Amino acid sequence: MNALNIDLPKLEVRRYSQLVDGKSGEAMSGERFERRSPAHGVVVGNYPLADVADAHAAVAAARNAFDTGPWPRMSARERSEILLVISERIAGNAEELAMMDVLESGKPISQARGEMAGAVDLWRYAAGQARSLHGSVPAGLGQHMLGLIEREPVGVVAMITPWNFPFVILSQKLPFALAAGCTVALKPSELTPGSSLRLGEMLKDAGLPDGVVNIVVGYGNTVGQTFAEHDDVDMISFTGSTQVGKSVVRAAAGNLKKVALELGGKNPQIVCADADLDAAADAAVFGVFFNVGQCCNSSSRLIVERSVAKRFEEKLAELTARVPVGDPLDPETRVGAIINDAQMEKIEGYLKGAIEAGANPLCGAERIKANAGLYYAPTLMSGVTRDMKIAREEVFGPVLSILTFETLDEAIGIANDTHYGLSAGIWTSDHDRALIAARDLRAGTVWVNCWMDGFSEMPFGGVRQSGLGREQGAQAIEEFTEQKSVLFHRGPRAGRWVPGV
Ligand code: NAD
Numbered sequence: 472m473n474a475l476n477i478d479l480p481k482l483e484v485r486r487y488s489q490l491v492d493g494k495s496g497e498a499m500s501g502e503r504f505e506r507r508s509p510a511h512g513v514v515v516g517n518y519p520l521a522d523v524a525d526a527h528a529a530v531a532a533a534r535n536a537f538d539t540g541p542w543p544r545m546s547a548r549e550r551s552e553i554l555l556v557i558s559e560r561i562a563g564n565a566e567e568l569a570m571m572d573v574l575e576s577g578k579p580i581s582q583a584r585g586e587m588a589g590a591v592d593l594w595r596y597a598a599g600q601a602r603s604l605h606g607s608v609p610a611g612l613g614q615h616m617l618g619l620i621e622r623e624p625v626g627v628v629a630m631i632t633p634w635n636f637p638f639v640i641l642s643q644k645l646p647f648a649l650a651a652g653c654t655v656a657l658k659p660s661e662l663t664p665g666s667s668l669r670l671g672e673m674l675k676d677a678g679l680p681d682g683v684v685n686i687v688v689g690y691g692n693t694v695g696q697t698f699a700e701h702d703d704v705d706m707i708s709f710t711g712s713t714q715v716g717k718s719v720v721r722a723a724a725g726n727l728k729k730v731a732l733e734l735g736g737k738n739p740q741i742v743c744a745d746a747d748l749d750a751a752a753d754a755a756v757f758g759v760f761f762n763v764g765q766c767c768n769s770s771s772r773l774i775v776e777r778s779v780a781k782r783f784e785e786k787l788a789e790l791t792a793r794v795p796v797g798d799p800l801d802p803e804t805r806v807g808a809i810i811n812d813a814q815m816e817k818i819e820g821y822l823k824g825a826i827e828a829g830a831n832p833l834c835g836a837e838r839i840k841a842n843a844g845l846y847y848a849p850t851l852m853s854g855v856t857r858d859m860k861i862a863r864e865e866v867f868g869p870v871l872s873i874l875t876f877e878t879l880d881e882a883i884g885i886a887n888d889t890h891y892g893l894s895a896g897i898w899t900s901d902h903d904r905a906l907i908a909a910r911d912l913r914a915g916t917v918w919v920n921c922w923m924d925g926f927s928e929m930p931f932g933g934v935r936q937s938g939l940g941r942e943q944g945a946q947a948i949e950e951f952t953e954q955k956s957v958l959f960h961r962g963p964r965a966g967r968w969v970p971g972v
Pocket of ligand 1: 636659690691695712719733768893
């Protein structure tokens with residue numbers, strides 16, 4: 472038993488269905504697969520295993536719903552009302568959805584509950600955007616011309632999502648695409664498909680027409696690749712690793728579909744000597760150990776002013792020792808399990824390499840045995856230099872690389888010295904330094920004296936190899952639209968092109 476009194480060995484393994492053209496059912500092959508909780512080692516879900524044929528069926532249903540169905544033709548008010556009903560269904564079932572994400576991913580229940588609240592807000596925000604989307608009329612085209620710039624849904628959108636925030640990431644995409652009038656073929660990660668499939672049931676109940684959202688779960692090189700290549704897909708919205716993102720771009724070139732990418736990061740926090748060091752230390756520990764560091768926004772690099780580096784490292788070590796690690800079903804837990812063996816081995820490989828290169832573990836750097844699950848101790852690495860792999864590549868684990876600087880220019884230079892550009896931050900009480908850093912840090916988001924605060928109103932996305940396009944924010948719906956220019960001539964045609972007529 473655990474803090475929530477769930478008897479895991481006796482847990483009834485949930486059997487999920489895929490959703491194609493409004494019908495819940497099995498994959499065409501009839502094959503199924505299972506997922507074990509990485510935190511407890513027991514089977515927690517059983518899912519239909521979709522293959523290329525299911526991916527084609529999902530796209531065909533979305534295509535048909537877009538080309539002939541009611542969804543793109545409805546008024547924005549009607550679409551918005553359905554999105555609001557869905558948001559209420561999500562709110563009403565938030566605990567069940569949170570538990571699915573916890574059992575499949577190993578993330579702490581307190582965090583998963585927060586993610587569901589964030590997801591509900593995104594659905595509500597998107598419902599509002601359905602009604603505020605508008606085109607425009609340029610005023611200066613002359614007396615004979617009326618120009619209408621319309622916004623149309625882009626069409627069939629294929630969505631591919633990762634395992635680290637299964638429901639929130641889906642909610643950063645799906646409600647905005649639906650608000651615009653698009654139809655969707657969705658492939659959640661094969662490691663965490665439960666909450667997406669459960670959402671499929673809610674969409675049907677809320678009155679979404681058949682075929683508007685189709686959800687199939689399979690592997691990236693079958694279902695994902697088929698979506699990315701498919702000629703009947705007008706846009707692909709992908710969240711995942713930079714490496715797979717690049718292969719999605721290559722596959723999408725066949726029909727030049729629109730591509731939106733949310734990819735990896737190696738996000739720096741700069742800590743200046745004049746900062747509130749206690750607040751910065753807490754944010755540094757939160758920034759890197761949140762979601763066990765398996766987070767695109769993980770602040771995996773800390774760049775500390777040399778004069779306070781020693782004192783700051785001591786603060787970090789003290790706080791790290793107090794972070795509750797273990798069973799994600801315990802509401803006090805802050806750090807849960809690592810997603811799978813491959814990820815665990817990747818983390819260990821990076822640490823081995825860093826130690827060989829001369830970095831020094833201040834704490835952690837070892838596995839923790841608990842609950843028959845995969846746990847890794849929160850790890851602080853001192854003496855990291857900017858050329859080390861651990862300072863440049865995404866570890867995706869609870870590992871903080873600590874570097875030092877003398878001048879702000881040097882700090883910004885180190886911060887910008889990767890291929891990524893998702894997010895960055897600075898801690899300082901000097902407004903000038905904050906404003907210079909906010910201007911010069913090459914990232915989609917810069918946090919000043921805070922870390923990872925997010926709002927539906929604020930656009931999110933990366934520059935350089937962290938992505939293409941933005942989710943959330945006032946323009947989120949526009950990502951799922953195309954502009955159309957319509958030109959109306961007023962009055963008789965003036966003059967003729969063909970001479971002498
Ligand atoms: P991943 O790239 O391995 O997989 C992501 C998704 O792509 C999964 O559904 C997977 O099945 C699918 N996929 C795999 N190969 C594919 C292929 N050839 N064609 C099409 N689809 C394919 O990433 P992951 O391990 O699931 O997630 C972790 C990564 O995601 C990290 O790099 C992280 O930084 C990134 N991420 C980014 C954001 C963001 O908003 N920028 C958010 C969360 C995660």
